[in-house]
Amino acid sequence: MSAIISISNLSKTYEGGFQALKSINLDIRTGEILALLGPNGAGKTTLISIICGLVSPTSGTVTVSGFDIIQDYRQTRREIGLVPQELSLGAFEKAWDTLRFSRGLFGQKPDDVYLEQLLKDLSLWDKKDNELRTLSGGMKRRVLIAKALSHEPKILFLDEPTAGVDVELRKDMWDIVNKLRDSGVTIILTTHYIEEAEQIADRVGVINAGELLLVDDKDKLMKGLGRKQLIIELKDPIDKVPESLDSYAIELADDGQELIYTYDTQGKSTGITSVLQDLHAAGLTMKDLNTTQSSLQDIFVHLVQDNKSNA
Amino acid sequence: MNIQAVKVIYKYEMLRTWHTLFQSIASPVLSTALYFIVFGSAIGSRIQAVDGVSYGLFIVPGLMMLSLLTQSVSNASFGIFFPKFTGTVYEIMSAPISFFEITVGYVGAAASKSLIIGVIILITASFFVDLRIEHPVWMVTFLILTCVSFSLLGFIIGLWANDFEKLQVVPLLIITPLVFLGGTFYSVSMLPPIWQNITLFNPVLYLVSGFRWSFFEVSDVNVGISLAVILLFLAICSAIVWWMFKTGYRLKQ
Ligand SMILES: Nc1ncnc2c1ncn2[C@@H]1O[C@H](COP(=O)(O)OP(=O)(O)OP(=O)(O)O)[C@@H](O)[C@H]1O
Ligand SMILES: [Mg+2]
Numbered sequence: 001m002s003a004i005i006s007i008s009n010l011s012k013t014y015e016g017g018f019q020a021l022k023s024i025n026l027d028i029r030t031g032e033i034l035a036l037l038g039p040n041g042a043g044k045t046t047l048i049s050i051i052c053g054l055v056s057p058t059s060g061t062v063t064v065s066g067f068d069i070i071q072d073y074r075q076t077r078r079e080i081g082l083v084p085q086e087l088s089l090g091a092f093e094k095a096w097d098t099l100r101f102s103r104g105l106f107g108q109k110p111d112d113v114y115l116e117q118l119l120k121d122l123s124l125w126d127k128k129d130n131e132l133r134t135l136s137g138g139m140k141r142r143v144l145i146a147k148a149l150s151h152e153p154k155i156l157f158l159d160e161p162t163a164g165v166d167v168e169l170r171k172d173m174w175d176i177v178n179k180l181r182d183s184g185v186t187i188i189l190t191t192h193y194i195e196e197a198e199q200i201a202d203r204v205g206v207i208n209a210g211e212l213l214l215v216d217d218k219d220k221l222m223k224g225l226g227r228k229q230l231i232i233e234l235k236d237p238i239d240k241v242p243e244s245l246d247s248y249a250i251e252l253a254d255d256g257q258e259l260i261y262t263y264d265t266q267g268k269s270t271g272i273t274s275v276l277q278d279l280h281a282a283g284l285t286m287k288d289l290n291t292t293q294s295s296l297q298d299i300f301v302h303l304v305q306d307n308k309s310n311a
Numbered sequence: 312m313n314i315q316a317v318k319v320i321y322k323y324e325m326l327r328t329w330h331t332l333f334q335s336i337a338s339p340v341l342s343t344a345l346y347f348i349v350f351g352s353a354i355g356s357r358i359q360a361v362d363g364v365s366y367g368l369f370i371v372p373g374l375m376m377l378s379l380l381t382q383s384v385s386n387a388s389f390g391i392f393f394p395k396f397t398g399t400v401y402e403i404m405s406a407p408i409s410f411f412e413i414t415v416g417y418v419g420a421a422a423s424k425s426l427i428i429g430v431i432i433l434i435t436a437s438f439f440v441d442l443r444i445e446h447p448v449w450m451v452t453f454l455i456l457t458c459v460s461f462s463l464l465g466f467i468i469g470l471w472a473n474d475f476e477k478l479q480v481v482p483l484l485i486i487t488p489l490v491f492l493g494g495t496f497y498s499v500s501m502l503p504p505i506w507q508n509i510t511l512f513n514p515v516l517y518l519v520s521g522f523r524w525s526f527f528e529v530s531d532v533n534v535g536i537s538l539a540v541i542l543l544f545l546a547i548c549s550a551i552v553w554w555m556f557k558t559g560y561r562l563k564q
Contacts, residue, residue: 014564052405056564074313077407088398092330097323104319105406147402 003027010060035201081148085159091133106151216291233288320416373495382477387421387465410556421462450525463548
């Protein structure tokens with residue numbers, strides 16, 4: 001598949017000397033949904049801002065459809081729609097007016113039929129004459145999406161689209177994203193949540209402390225990342241893991257009060273049922289059960305370590 | 312050239328005025344009327360004619376300048392400061408639009424508003440005095456040049472200001488004194504010689520003088536010099552705006 005965005009050796013050092021991006025290389029494929037996964041301050045917004053023209057790169061190049069983002073900014077920006085992380089919207093304008101403004105700003109002739117359809121798709125049509133300040137947070141986010149799509153871009157950036165969004169709207173959002181993808185729009189979104197990347201993306205890029213640690217197809221990545229732990233709290237503490245449970249990846253913790261079983265969510269079976277059966281057979285009684293997902297932080301630690309040992 | 316973008320920025324900015332139409336028109340009309348009552352009639356009746364022009368009539372160009380300058384600066388500075396303040400400027404910065412087009416949109420709209428206000432003041436003034444304009448074409452030329460160059464100045468202030476205080480302090484501390492000391496309500500020849508020389512460094516003097524000449528053919532400085540100074544001022548402001556966008560000053564990291 002061809003790359004619609006090509007990033008090479010991109011670095012950014014902010015005024016004051018902080019290096020937010022360290023020589024990023026990344027090809028974004030036409031028509032894909034790419035999730036950029038990373039903790040706070042990883043550099044996700046910085047990366048997006050550079051591509052969109054909000055931040056100047058310190059070194060390196062980015063091309064969009066073969067055009068350079070600085071020399072040929074008119075060509076590249078026309079193709080891009082950006083939904084920013086912050087809910088940056090005017091207060092007293094009407095939704096409809098702000099949409100027409102956005103469309104014109106990106107050089108497109110007015111097209112009220114298209115904008116009407118857009119508002120309808122985003123369930124905003126009945127709010128079109130409302131002043132923006134009277135809309136709820138979720139609606140504002142949808143207005144921002146509508147603004148980003150108002151000029152019919154080929155590429156859509158969604159910077160943390162689900163921050164402060166309820167389950168319902170999140171589902172709507174993914175429906176919208178899928179629909180857009182079906183219509184051929186390339187989508188790049190950022191998120192803190194593995195589950196979210198897993199649900200929606202074709203590929204996932206993991207970014208931490210300004211470095212792109214890896215980019216891979218979601219399915220492959222999730223195999224490595226999707227580890228969970230089952231924590232079994234015991235009624236009575238034990239000294240060592242019973243022999244009958246040796247074949248499992250089980251560790252003893254909390255002075256023998258807890259058994260921790262690590263399993264792979266992507267595997268054929270989790271093995272939980274047989275662990276519990278064997279536990280019972282070994283004569284142990286449980287007090288409580290818990291599961292935890294390996295945290296993003298854990299995963300980064302793993303990835304960084306892997307990176308180093310591979311190097 | 313992204314004509315659509317210039318159009319929507321212009322339209323959007325004009326629309327903003329439309330929402331506050333009453334204030335936009337009422338305040339210049341009211342203040343002009345007050346000035347005429349106080350300076351034109353009450354005090355003016357005791358002041359002798361200046362250069363053969365009755366005092367009430369003499370202050371018309373100065374009064375217009377006073378409003379034009381303050382309105383241009385405040386309109387243009389708010390126009391660009393506000394999107395910066397609310398964060399919506401991200402959209403402008405990410406649009407396929409050049410700094411020139413952004414400037415034309417914002418400054419064009421601010422200048423248009425001032426122009427409209429200028430006309431309104433002129434009409435208001437005509438109710439108080441018997442207006443005469445000796446050189447209408449020059450009058451309009453000075454009017455437009457003033458609106459554009461001071462809207463540019465306002466635009467610079469709006470780009471530069473990073474809080475509301477700066478946005479308000481500059482017009483208050485710089486524009487107002489310059490206007491009052493620039494011969495708005497008097498002829499510079501009425502000042503003591505030393506002040507006459509100091510005043511020559513005030514660009515507003517040249518504006519008012521040239522503008523007044525287009526009305527009554529009386530001026531403090533040669534009209535050609537007035538024109539040259541306005542054009543120079545325009546050029547300096549344009550250069551500053553160009554530099555600000557070039558370096559992404561307070562807009563781009
Ligand atoms: N204008 C700026 N000046 C200086 N440093 C900045 C600036 N903007 C961002 N940074 C720094 O760059 C780093 C990356 O920031 P960025 O906003 O790209 O992170 P992010 O991955 O989007 O984080 P989040 O998930 O919190 O949105 C952070 O350490 C941040 O403090
Ligand atoms: Mg961010």
